[in-house]
Amino acid sequence: MKKVAYYIGSNNATHELEADKIEGIIAGHFDGFTAFQVIGYWRGSKEKTLLIQAITEKTDSELAKIAKELKEKLSQESILMEIVESNSAFIQ
16 A cells, blocks of 8 residues: 655645645545645745645556646646555554
8 A cells, every 4th residue: 555645735826725625626536535734835935735645555647647636726836746655554
């Protein structure tokens, strides 16, 4: 399994964090995820940022497509995506 993290900054035009919109997009791709509101810095400017983490078996290519969708739908210059191999397990 993999852990994927997406770092999504505030709207470039309004400088507001579109958390509900981000979570709606992510919920269409993952059964479960965690969202953290954090402060990010981009090119010397501080901004509200949503950090999304999910454990998944999706391919790197599938995860990159999700990042591109976020970038386009949120009018972002870029989305930071981190993929880490994980020994995670769902205990039921």
